[in-house]
Amino acid sequence: MENLITWGFYFMTFYAFIPGLLSRVFGYRVFKKGDVTRELALTFDDGPDPIYTEQLLDLLKKYDAKATFFVVGVHAKQYPELLRRMKQEGHTIGVHNYEHKTNWLMRPKTVKKHIQLTNDIIEEVTGERSIYYRPPWGIMNLFDYRNVSKLHIVLWSSLFGDWSAKLTAEKLTKRMLKKVAPGEVLLLHDCGRTLGADVDAPRNMLIALEAYLKAATDKGLKMVTIPELIALSEGKQQQQQQQQQRSIGKRVLIKLWLGWETIFHKMMKLKPVHIHVEDDPMLHYRLIKYKGNELELHKDEKLNEGDLIAELHFDNKRLSEIAFTSKNPLVVAVKTIREVEKALPKLAVMLAAEKQAKDIKAIHGITMINRGADKLGFSIHELPDGFFKRSTEIYLHILMKVLTPPQKKELISKHKAAQKQTAEEPRILLMSTNYLYKHFQQHL
Template sequence: MEILLLWIFYILTFYAFLPGLISRLFGFRVFRRGIAEREIALTFDDGPDPIYTAKLLDLLKTYKAKATFFVVGVHAEQNPELIKRMHEEGHLIGIHNYVHKSNWLMRPKTVKRHIHKTSGMIEEITGKPAIYYRPPWGIVNLFDFGNLGHIQIILWSAMFGDWRKRLGAERLYKRMKKTLKGGEVLLLHDCGLTFGADRDAPEQMLSALERYLKDAEEKELRCVRIDELIRTTEKHKALHPSLFKRLTVKLWLGYEKLFHVVFGLKTASETKPVLHFRARPYHGETMMLDDGVTLQHDDQVLELHFDNQHLYDIGHSSKSSVHLAIKLIRDVEKALPEIAAYVAERPELQQIKALYGVSFIHRGPEQFGFTVRDLPKGLFSWMTKRYLKLLLRVIHPMGQNRLRQQSDQLVPKTITMSMEYLMKRYGPGYHFSAHEMEASIHGAEQPFKNASL
């Protein structure tokens, strides 16, 4: 009996207690507070409620405030018109599980099913899936950190106990007033039907919230959706990276220099390198390129690598995703003729059959003449995808946001160009046309969409 109790204690500690403690104390894999001068995020849990959610939407509309609603699936199912109204009035809809039950009491598979069911319901009503999630009572289990895919967990910076009617509107308002500052994420409740809540408590919340919104208006503070506060926070972090971020980048770029030395990578431009390369045998499956050249196992290729220091620099100096794409295209435009000249001048490289690389940026290279193919599934593909995602987090100012919003689209692919095509197109007298520039920008900017700099 004693051993059984000990095992139960260990399971609860590592499955439930420690993950919750780490997420709250250190913000690991969760968003709970923003960095902003004048933006506050109002968030409401447990709804929608046919009485109080409608009143709340009227109040928010009066003060031109936007909010985030973390809805319970069964309540959303019963009140689809309120979900539709939230969406139409510009509010963000998140997930609060299908039923209001602690993640500590559910298996990871059950939690995932609840989330997907609620997200699917929201998408059916609004046309947009939900990607933000607040677990009931803010409780996470061990597997929530890696089991939810692109879903972002949202906690809060201020909670007031507004689910209890006895708190009263006056005391609630005084507690809320202390949070009248940018970056706060307020947790409130627009429904009193969950376990431990009072049915009419939202009436007190609405009274206190109206006074809070008046104060915010006087102080010129804006109430925004959680996704807007996240974007503002990430932009601030991009402009003012933390010491940890700076050290991470420094270590990563130092590792890259070591990699170049160990594997003997070269560049055609020593002063401002964009692409590095090394000659090696091709180890993939036989590939027919778009120009008719066949690349076979053990053919010699120049393996391409972007200069990550350069990518990091242009990422942090670009004003938008389009601006970044223009810089990237112009740099590649310059690099390809330089590589062609470099190869032409070196007899030892005359056996090179193609340029070859693996990248997330594969929607623009075809405009340069690269053949884009899926990376064969396997261990190498799995490892490459995770390496490139880690790289994007490091070198891109808002890489984390990009990964969260369009994770499914970030699939590494091979990009290949025959040496015959390189010499024919990028040899002496090559000129990059305006049409090529426009087409390449449209493709190359895709990996940076929704991650404005």
């Protein structure tokens, strides 16, 4: 009898307790928290629920928040229309077993079957199989790592006991508001129809969640799906690794360059265009009189010498971050234009608030990164031949060489091929303020 108990103890230790310790405490082969600056993930287990999941989706839509739903197969089979809506509204759907049973009490073959059955339902409804899995109660067994070798195991950084109706909305709100921070993976429940939960507990969760969403939005935080949070975390880690790869000489050079840029911004009295207060701006501007040849704007408008313009400048710190985490200049161009697109609504508001707002004819910038700028409404013009064009070209080539990472030998040919797809010479980007206000001011 003693031998039987001893062997049972050893079995449970290796089959259940050690895997649980590795995953829950040490994070072995699981994702628990993001390494990001302004994003967090909301995750919901046990649904979908015919009453509360629909209310939850309405609330997420109100705050433009994306989430990840780990669904129980039997519930998903009952309410496929809710899975369909999750997919349509940009949320991610993950697997939470076919029934809400712990993996400790199931054979490896049974766990595998639970995952497959649930994924079959997800695929039938959405057209895609999920690659994200959360075991009930976050409990793993020894064979789960093999069963889910092709899946991302997702746990959490914060849970609150919201499955119990005894936890009031007020108490739950207080607990949740302590976790309004980047990188958090919050575990909540949109269904109380599982063992140990209360059917109406999600009612309190929804009240607390609205307070949380408001607080997170006010802080400038963005609620994203698990795949987005994983991608952003990996991108930041890659950036940190690449930063470490920079030579000491290059790091010193970049530091000096960015230090000079700070002085230049103060001398020129450039104004930063902050999308969020806590983020570095992508653009800066100053109001000056245009000097140069007549240029075409939109709808027969023309820019003439002496007209007031907002002269745009990239923030080279942000440009450095983009360049050093991009594989080639083409990717740099795409990412940069996307950042500019995000900044234009804020720029429109700032220009409209200037004392000389009615006199500002256009926004104007000179850059080598102009691929795709026409899609935003910029007209692209060549610089007139002369000393200014040659000196600008040299400056911008040196700048990109300093900011971008060294290319490995095997990537040089690809690097050169990508360069051919991007502009090799600086160009003038021009947009009338009338066009800017009409197409971007209302998007803030």
